[in-house]
Amino acid sequence: MTVNEKKCKGITIVSLNGSLDAASAPGVLNSSSALTDTQSIVIDLSGVDFLDSSGLGCLVGIARKKREQGGDVRLACLNEKLRKVFDITRASRLFDIYDDAEYAAGTAAKK
Amino acid sequence: MQQERQRKNNYPMNTFMTMSLPSDIHYARIASKTAMMVAEFFSGQSGIAEKREEFCHAFELAVAEAFANSVFNAAPQEKERQVMISFSSEKSELMVSVSDANPEFDPEMQVPDILSYPEHGYGLVLIRQLMDSVRYSRQDGMNQLSMIKNAG
Numbered sequence: 508m509t510v511n512e513k514k515c516k517g518i519t520i521v522s523l524n525g526s527l528d529a530a531s532a533p534g535v536l537n538s539s540s541a542l543t544d545t546q547s548i549v550i551d552l553s554g555v556d557f558l559d560s561s562g563l564g565c566l567v568g569i570a571r572k573k574r575e576q577g578g579d580v581r582l583a584c585l586n587e588k589l590r591k592v593f594d595i596t597r598a599s600r601l602f603d604i605y606d607d608a609e610y611a612a613g614t615a616a617k618k
Numbered sequence: 619m620q621q622e623r624q625r626k627n628n629y630p631m632n633t634f635m636t637m638s639l640p641s642d643i644h645y646a647r648i649a650s651k652t653a654m655m656v657a658e659f660f661s662g663q664s665g666i667a668e669k670r671e672e673f674c675h676a677f678e679l680a681v682a683e684a685f686a687n688s689v690f691n692a693a694p695q696e697k698e699r700q701v702m703i704s705f706s707s708e709k710s711e712l713m714v715s716v717s718d719a720n721p722e723f724d725p726e727m728q729v730p731d732i733l734s735y736p737e738h739g740y741g742l743v744l745i746r747q748l749m750d751s752v753r754y755s756r757q758d759g760m761n762q763l764s765m766i767k768n769a770g
Contacts, residue, residue, distance in 0.1 A: 529686040530643045557650075559682045560740035571735035588675050595747045596740045597732045 509554075510538040518547060518612040520583075524554030527562030535565055542569055545576040547615045551608040553584035558592050570601060581615055583608035631706035631713050639685075641692050641699045641718065649685045649703055653714055654678035656705050657769075660712045666769045673769055676748040677714060680765050683741040684716035688761075691720040710770040711750075717762045725754035725763065 508531035511522045519541040525531065541548050550566070552558075570580045583605045585593065593599040605611035635656065639645040657677040661670045681703065688701045702717040729743050730736040746752050751766040 526647060528682060529646055529689075557647075557678070557682075559650075559679060559686065560738075560744055561686060563740055564737035567732075567735050568737045571737075587671075588679075591672075591675065592679070592744065595744055597729070601732050601735070 512539055512541055515609050515612040516616040518549060518615045520549045520551050520608050520612055522551040522554060526557040527555050528557060528559040529561035532561045532565040545578045547579040549581045549583055549608050549611040551583050552589060558589045563592055563598055581611040583611045631708040633704050633706040636704040638700045638702050641689050641701050643689045646682055646685045650678045650682035653681035661769045664710050664769045676767055680745045680748050681714055683745050684763050687741055688716060688718040691723055711766055711768050713764055713766040715762055715764040717760050719760055722756050
């Protein structure tokens with residue numbers, strides 16, 4: 508799992524690449540301070556080719572901590588396999604999900 | 619003899635592949651990718667093109683979840699144990715069984731309330747939704763989770 512960051516409209520977009528699963532999820536939080544600080548972010552999942560329940564749990568944990576601290580997290584670019592996981596677990600009720608990461612950053616910046 | 623054993627287990631299927639991996643989460647991707655490839659091969663042999671990708675992803679994810687459950691259910695001093703995975707088929711049905719010598723567990727976990735931000739508890743929920751049939755058995759100190767999906 509590799510993690511990259513970029514700024515768009517003042518919002519940090521964190522791009523995850525690889526498998527977000529039980530093996531990689533514990534290390535994700537340590538790979539980017541944007542995932543754990545109070546700012547609102549967008550997580551771009553276009554590079555994630557596999558997501559399991561531990562990976563989903565990692566995203567849920569990020570959302571909980573952000574919202575407790577007044578921030579938020581938006582998700583972008585989920586492929587069909589990832590959407591299936593979100594649909595089954597109803598996690599799509601917990602996140603605003605966008606097809607485009609920069610558009611998601613724009614909506615976060617306006618808020 | 620093999621068929622007789624299979625009948626006793628109520629799974630009249632032909633086992634064509636078994637593998638054993640260390641009970642270590644870093645091997646989960648090997649298990650899940652192998653399951654995906656077996657499903658690809660099986661669905662190709664069955665001549666089924668429609669929903670093939672969905673069929674293969676179901677096995678990839680279900681085995682990842684079952685393997686992770688097995689690793690996380692092992693007592694810390696038992697990390698050198700193995701997780702056994704076997705693949706069987708009958709007509710257009712593919713079955714994967716994940717077995718271990720861990721303590722017994724409850725396979726009837728309910729869907730967690732997503733709005734309370736649970737970070738765990740989705741694995742068995744995913745397995746049950748992805749597969750047509752899921753059976754748990756405990757025999758001779760071994761857990762066995764058998765997951766069946768029809769490629770048709």
